[in-house]
Amino acid sequence: MKRFMKQTILLLSGIVLIGVIAGRTYEVVGERRDKERLPQIGRSIDIGGRNLNIFCTGAGAPPVILESAGGPGYFWMEIQPEIAKFTTACWYDRAGEGWSMGSSDLFTLV
16 A cells, blocks of 8 residues: 555656646747747836836826736837827836746746
8 A cells, every 4th residue: 555655646746747847848938939929119127136128108207107907018009109299108017917027037047
């Protein structure tokens, strides 16, 4: 019985390890493919070890910062030019969205 339990635990551990490796490989390949297909709009700003993407157009004060509630800031691309006609208009990608670095990206830096 002990031998059966040991083999079962080893088998399940192996399956979990293969799943983790396959999932991470899938993510890395997908990120590379996305970077090729979708070039970055805006620029990366370092905010203490993480990079956030921001894109500004127009000139004037006060600047208008467009924030997306769930999703990349790219959703503002149709509205931003209208606001930029009379002041500076910026949108940014929250951490882990669009071209901004998320907390899981920190593992790839280490």
